[in-house]
Amino acid sequence: MARMEYTQDIAGDQPATLARKAARGARLYRSSFGRALQTLDLLVILVVMAYVFRVATEENVLSAPLSMLLPMAFGGITLALILREHDLYRFEVTPNAETHGIKALGAVLLALPSTAAIGALIALCVGRVAAAGAWEASIATLLAGSIIVSVHFLSALILGAMNRAGLFSLNVVIVGATPLAHKLIEEAKASGDISVLGVFDDRMDRAKPLPNHVKLLGDLDDLMSWPHLPSVDRVIVAVSSTAQSRVLQLVAKLRSMPNKVVLAIDMQGFDSDGTTIGRIGNRPVAYVSGAPEDAKRAFWKRVQDLVLGTIALVLAAPVMTLIAVAIKLDSRGPIFFRQKRHGFNNQAFDCWKFRSMRVETTDACAAQQVTQNDPRVTRIGRFIRATSLDELPQLFNVLNGTMSLVGPRPHAIGMKTGDQESEALVAEYAHRHRIKPGMTGWAAIHGSRGPVHSAEEVAERVAFDIAYIRDASLWLDLWIMLRTLPALLGDKGSVR
Template sequence: MLAQSRSSGAPRAHPQRGPFRPGQLIPARARLETRALAQAFRLFDALVMATLCVIAASLTPRTTSQLSAVVPFALSAAVLLLALYCLNAYAFTHRETLARHLLRVTAAIGASALIGTTLPLVMDSSWRLEGETLWVLLAAPSVLLGLHAAWWTIIARGRSQGRLTPNVVVVGATANAQHLVEAAMRTGEINILGIFDDRLERAPNEVLGVPVLGDTSALIDHRIMPYVDRVVIAVTSTAETRVQALVSKLEVLPNPLSLFIDVGRDADRDAAVSRIADAAIAELSGAKIDARKAFVKRLQDLVVTLAGLVVAAPVMAIVAVTVRLDSPGPIFFRQRRHGFNNEEILVWKFRSMRHDMTDTALRLQVSADDDRVTRVGKFIRKTSLDELPQLFNVLRGEMSIVGPRPHAIGMKTGDVESAKLVAQYAHRHRMKPGVTGWAAIKGSRGPVDTPELVRERVALDVDYIERQSFWLDLYIIVMTIPCLLGDRSTVR
């Protein structure tokens, strides 16, 4: 049964953290996928086994034929890797102990050893294992068991730190929500951080220990949302009008939105939890998550950033000195801006304004001939050299080389907060902010001081998020410098 509900819809205080709350909340951008890590482990195992096979074959006495020296080792390694896969040695299920995991690995080693000892005798009766070859083959099981003990430890530690288990919040303190919480407790594949309900006056204080944190209006601006990977609506799917109203209200969120459909059986509920963890449940809104594409983008960011820092280091040193000599104050300007999933990040720039006139909240955007901008500041803003320190934000994983430009929190267009002018404004936070972006090379640079400019910027950012690819990012990176140098009119 659900806990007794309150009659008041007032905000609630929740000292309890709930049964799923990890010791430390990790931003959604820093979350890793167990499946992606397991694929990396599998590839590493294959490389190690291939290396051991080459070493063993090279040490085999040349009294045997070349074919009989290589084939047994190669086939044994192939059988080993296939057995590891078939025995789910890369599943790393939540409740599996280290001993049970190593038992799977040992079984795979046994299957491989059987092939490795019988096949050579069939191929060549004179074949013998001796000397260094024997020692290499005897060492292989220990190496593999050691690797898998390390893999299991990495996965277990990642889960305990909150880096591998997706965080979700549930909308609807319903019986469906209770079934979802029960399934999550059984499987351990997701962390349910809290529950929100559009009918708060009827909602309980908690569902099986998971606190009800407020209504759906509170959800939109709640401080927990940057740590949330997915919002799951647990309202009965047959209540179509209520579901549609919730989707319409919550689609402004940058977080992916899904619907949990309860079919009444524990096995199906557990499978639904697995689909939520793998981001393969019925999508209602939000950017589609592609772990491979995200990995490629992060790799591209690191390569471009490290190369950029090497090339730009002398320029950055000169800019730092001139900023310091031009006007009193610090070299760097730091400002809180919105990142992925509305996370607050501290963005670094070279200071281009007088220190005593700096507007950290960006309530007043820069205008032409702004007397707050220093002499050096005018030059580095015009050439975008003031943005170079953001390469360190990219290294930290807070930003990307290409993405929507990060706007200051509470930035205003006229007397109105910019985020209030466009219903889809938060959609631009469905991807990490970028040092450059699609909007930048399409002419939407500098201040957005009219509602029309805000709408144009958001439209270009959302268009980029929907089309993002490695090649589009590469095109934007290549086009950034000529676009900046060819634009003398934009205020920056």
């Protein structure tokens, strides 16, 4: 009898805000918004391509020769793929319209030379008729891209407003008035991604007051009969994972509900901000260090390395030839210098460089780092080290897959800072090896390049490298490559 009275009190004491949230529900999802936007982009590409083709050739698309249509078709496919691969259809919880618009503009600017290159290749294979189609494809890509950038900017503005109105937030209830539940409620208020309708706990006498005016609504039986249950998108079990018997008991009872039930991972003292959820086989796991491999990202980074690395090698070939001749004339010994360095997952590889030291003083283990006016360095060596031209042979490493164009700079195995090995000075040093090393990197463009002579300098470089690994993307790579030359030319203080 007492419990029935308590339940009625709860039902009659629902705040108006709770009723509104529950009645509204979370029937809109950002993923659906993204799919709709992708469909709209495809429609824009098709209509613009057909319009440009019709105006330029005065021919109907359906009756035009295949040789004329191929550049246009591949141009449209290229633009659509680049837009998709740059995550333009996956929005943040609170999207920034300017950032999203710039990201869309970057994708379009990348698509333009790609479309022109594909069109030129088709023209070489098919003939002069396709060459005209290649020019039209580039115009169509520019026009369609301009419309798409505007659409994405407006979409991000609209989505941000809808998110602030709560249209995309998941309605959830939490089972267990635990410290983890308190943390989830605080995070929900900060992110706006979920709306906590209330908390249920079968141990009411132990429950403490909840933050942000969230109500304790009853026990599990109250949850089962709660009138707003149809509007709940997730039931979150926030009980400590160490209390296995209680977790199993709760989950067994909640599984009879039609709502999706999820178990919040408390990690028992681990920093959840550095934790990523993934799977190994059929079992869910929490990554407390590193993250699940992103096969798509790795594939596109490899494509980027092969395409841009090949172009860079072709452009650098005359300079490399002159450097090789100068090294040979300046001092006896080989043109190239190979040094064992740590690469991806601490694997050793041969890093190629132009030889800049005299053969008899070559330091393969970097036991003694280079100093100002180092007598071991040759005359040509001083010039190519100061300009970083000695690093150009690492393009061979990029093409054979042991290095990337952008990443943490590879250090020699056993490299010392003072009397200690550099990797022993900073606990997170090995984290640098979670991706392939690069010819340039985030640390390099921020002035952390060349020898490191103190534990503080090692820590600074590692911090830059870890920041890059966390935020790595195609656009960040392109920005780093763009900044590399000015950073090198403007750096007069680093000893190299």
